[in-house]
Amino acid sequence: xxxxxxxxxxxxxxxxxxxxxxxxxxxxxxxxxxxxxxxxxxxxxxxxxxxxxxxxxxxxxxxxxxxxxxxxxxxxxxxxxxxxxxxxxxxxxxxxxxxxxxxxxxxxxxxxxxxxxxxxxxxxxxxxxxxxxxxxxxxxxxxxxxxxxxxxx
Amino acid sequence: xxxxxxxxxxxxxxxxxxxxxxxxxxxxxxxxxxxxxxxxxxxxxxxxxxxxxxxxxxxxxxxxxxxxxxxxxxxxxxxxxxxxxxxxxxxxxxxxxxxxxxxxxxxxxxxxxxxxxxxxxxxxxxxxxxxxxxxxxxxxxxxxxxxxxxxxx
Numbered sequence: 001x002x003x004x005x006x007x008x009x010x011x012x013x014x015x016x017x018x019x020x021x022x023x024x025x026x027x028x029x030x031x032x033x034x035x036x037x038x039x040x041x042x043x044x045x046x047x048x049x050x051x052x053x054x055x056x057x058x059x060x061x062x063x064x065x066x067x068x069x070x071x072x073x074x075x076x077x078x079x080x081x082x083x084x085x086x087x088x089x090x091x092x093x094x095x096x097x098x099x100x101x102x103x104x105x106x107x108x109x110x111x112x113x114x115x116x117x118x119x120x121x122x123x124x125x126x127x128x129x130x131x132x133x134x135x136x137x138x139x140x141x142x143x144x145x146x147x148x149x150x151x152x153x
Numbered sequence: 154x155x156x157x158x159x160x161x162x163x164x165x166x167x168x169x170x171x172x173x174x175x176x177x178x179x180x181x182x183x184x185x186x187x188x189x190x191x192x193x194x195x196x197x198x199x200x201x202x203x204x205x206x207x208x209x210x211x212x213x214x215x216x217x218x219x220x221x222x223x224x225x226x227x228x229x230x231x232x233x234x235x236x237x238x239x240x241x242x243x244x245x246x247x248x249x250x251x252x253x254x255x256x257x258x259x260x261x262x263x264x265x266x267x268x269x270x271x272x273x274x275x276x277x278x279x280x281x282x283x284x285x286x287x288x289x290x291x292x293x294x295x296x297x298x299x300x301x302x303x304x305x306x
Contacts, residue, residue: 043238085201095207134252135252
């Protein structure tokens with residue numbers, strides 16, 4: 001059940017501290033590892049407005065990972081929620097996942113806006129955002145999920 | 154740059170062959186590993202209409218992984234596109250990522266509709282779909298990206 005994954009590159013620039021809010025205007029580069037990739041791995045990505053970035057919260061200590069339920073952000077006025085029903089970083093496998101705006105894609109450098117990952121973060125995958133992969137059907141969510149995002153971007 | 158990830162569970166049921174289209178009505182269970190998780194890891198997930206599932210295309214051989222550009226689905230009438238500008242499964246780290254409908258979340262079992270992963274697939278993460286994590290700003294994509302999704306769901 002264990003799998004070895006290799007970072008395809010790292011986040012360069014952007015924020016250095018993993019604070020909770022105000023990520024919207026943050027710009028950063030995802031720099032592909034030149035040992036693994038040539039100039040053609042990002043070809044065509046600039047024809048998409050958005051990408052999904054899968055990354056690793058590598059600064060989260062194993063001892064901080066939660067496998068059960070907790071209050072999101074420790075807010076006891078919100079319900080206790082299972083770790084897979086929230087997006088907090090202290091999660092099993094420590095995977096982060098965010099849709100960002102494509103600013104440019106040149107050679108091995110992808111510039112994005114609104115990536116909530118700090119400088120140096122290992123990146124595991126980049127996928128173009130296709131409208132065909134948006135949610136099918138009406139989207140509903142609980143109140144706390146809207147409240148937690150109020151100042152995020 | 155290498156990281157060990159552990160499957161949090163597996164896909165049970167649904168399709169057994171990774172054909173390209175008609176995934177929309179497919180129902181399957183994501184069953185959490187009882188050795189790692191109790192009954193509270195999914196608590197509250199039923200209050201969301203959709204989840205994002207991060208999984209591993211473990212049937213893709215390492216020798217089939219593409220690190221450069223290729224025609225999506227081998228269609229030479231579509232442009233040659235970098236592996237990170239398409240969502241095909243022969244990709245570095247072999248990560249799959251799909252938004253599905255939540256049918257039910259009970260104990261360690263999450264039933265979903267529209268998961269494009271076959272029976273037995275290792276699952277690495279489950280995240281609730283929050284509208285705050287939808288793309289910010291207008292979404293644009295190239296023509297081939299709309300064409301490739303025409304019969305997918």
